[in-house]
Amino acid sequence: MNPSAQHQDAEGARLGMWLFLFSELLMFGGLFVVFAVYLQRYPAQFADAGRQLSLFFGTGNTVLLLTSSLTVALAFEALRQNRQRLCQGLLGFTILAAGLFLVNKGLEWHAKFQHDLYPGSQTLRQAPAGQELFFGLYYLTTGLHGLHVIFGGVILSWVLVQVRQGRIIATRPTMLENGALYWHLVDVIWIFIFPLYYLLL
Amino acid sequence: MHNHSQHCGAMRQLIVIWGLLLVLTGVTVGISRLDLGALNIWAALGIATGKASLVILFFMHLKEEGRAIGISLLVALATLATFIGLTFFDVLYR
Numbered sequence: 001m002n003p004s005a006q007h008q009d010a011e012g013a014r015l016g017m018w019l020f021l022f023s024e025l026l027m028f029g030g031l032f033v034v035f036a037v038y039l040q041r042y043p044a045q046f047a048d049a050g051r052q053l054s055l056f057f058g059t060g061n062t063v064l065l066l067t068s069s070l071t072v073a074l075a076f077e078a079l080r081q082n083r084q085r086l087c088q089g090l091l092g093f094t095i096l097a098a099g100l101f102l103v104n105k106g107l108e109w110h111a112k113f114q115h116d117l118y119p120g121s122q123t124l125r126q127a128p129a130g131q132e133l134f135f136g137l138y139y140l141t142t143g144l145h146g147l148h149v150i151f152g153g154v155i156l157s158w159v160l161v162q163v164r165q166g167r168i169i170a171t172r173p174t175m176l177e178n179g180a181l182y183w184h185l186v187d188v189i190w191i192f193i194f195p196l197y198y199l200l201l
Numbered sequence: 202m203h204n205h206s207q208h209c210g211a212m213r214q215l216i217v218i219w220g221l222l223l224v225l226t227g228v229t230v231g232i233s234r235l236d237l238g239a240l241n242i243w244a245a246l247g248i249a250t251g252k253a254s255l256v257i258l259f260f261m262h263l264k265e266e267g268r269a270i271g272i273s274l275l276v277a278l279a280t281l282a283t284f285i286g287l288t289f290f291d292v293l294y295r
Binding site for chain 1: 211215219222223226230234242248249253257261266269277292
């Protein structure tokens with residue numbers, strides 16, 4: 001193989017990842033703009049609807065995502081220090097947290113469906129207009145975010161396998177680094193979803 | 202060779218940032234239970250921006266990155282701000 005084919009441009013790879021994350025940011029940004037416009041139009045109905053979300057699940061999932069963001073950052077640090085076992089353990093914990101987040105989300109959505117709170121449900125069709133909009137945006141935004149949690153979990157599982165096989169190492173950390181960047185973005189988006197949807201007064 | 206104590210410092214720093222993020226989560230939940238009128242939403246957004254900045258600067262290592270990533274982040278945020286600003290300019294004064 002010629003030397004240039006083996007050349008790895010770590011900074012270029014990270015820049016590419018950041019550019020992708022910006023496109024994600026703008027996509028979620030669109031959903032936040034729609035939310036902001038309707039919040040401004042229906043403040044009371046949005047607050048009434050927001051109060052029906054579970055503060056317990058919302059806060060619990062926030063703590064879970066923040067902690068998993070820490071563990072994936074620590075996993076990268078452990079790889080830098082050539083502590084492979086620690087790195088694998090931290091990645092495993094992060095993936096577990098992703099799974100737990102989804103279980104919580106599932107329980108939360110299940111409870112909402114049982115209370116007849118979903119787009120097109122009897123209760124919401126009879127409620128003031130803003131409430132159905134709130135729940136429509138809630139399912140769309142947390143659903144899209146949940147898809148990102150699934151992708152993040154899959155990517156980090158793949159990274160874990162690569163670390164185990166010795167293909168991701170301290171001198172070639174790019175895959176773990178970019179996987180972690182993606183996971184942090186999932187966390188950043190949730191940081192905005194949480195107060196906007198769960199903490200409306 | 203790698204400096205061991207320096208690396209331990211890096212891990213400790215990440216854990217401190219995580220602690221700060223948890224504290225800010227508690228603060229934002231606490232403030233949301235008080236009735237501050239229009240201030241509530243701005244406090245929530247301000248704290249969320251602070252938390253996001255901590256994640257981006259420390260967990261995502263923006264502090265250690267070169268200029269290319271920093272400037273492109275600013276461009277992305279400015280694009281988003283323009284998008285939000287122009288939308289509200291339309292919606293509020295229609």
